[in-house]
Amino acid sequence: MDWNLVTGIIVALAAFIGVVFTSALWLSKQFSAVRNLVYDKTEQLKEFIIEKIEYHEKHDDQRFSQLNKDMQANNLAVSNDIWAIKLRNATIDGRVVGSAISNNIEKVNN
Numbered sequence: 001m002d003w004n005l006v007t008g009i010i011v012a013l014a015a016f017i018g019v020v021f022t023s024a025l026w027l028s029k030q031f032s033a034v035r036n037l038v039y040d041k042t043e044q045l046k047e048f049i050i051e052k053i054e055y056h057e058k059h060d061d062q063r064f065s066q067l068n069k070d071m072q073a074n075n076l077a078v079s080n081d082i083w084a085i086k087l088r089n090a091t092i093d094g095r096v097v098g099s100a101i102s103n104n105i106e107k108v109n110n
Helices: 003-072 078-109
Strands: none
Touching: none
16 A cells, blocks of 8 residues: 555545534634624613613603593592403403303203
8 A cells, every 4th residue: 555645545534624623613603603693682672672661661650640640630540440441351351251161061061
């Protein structure tokens, strides 16, 4: 066997393994950079959304507070009206769900 051929094959294999290894490292760094970018942008978006929600909640609270003060002068309150609407909707939903359950029970018993 010719030593030049063996040496050439060993060098070619070492070069191939080196290229694959360095390419894997480079690709790993690229994925890591992209992952970090996605995490950073997601965190910035989350903070932005939370900031906007808190801003709107604060202003809604101020508007409702002022509206309640204005309406309390006339013995009315928005929060009581909202509570009454929620209670009415829950009652209606309960009746619908309750009747559906009753119908199913009747079908099973018959």
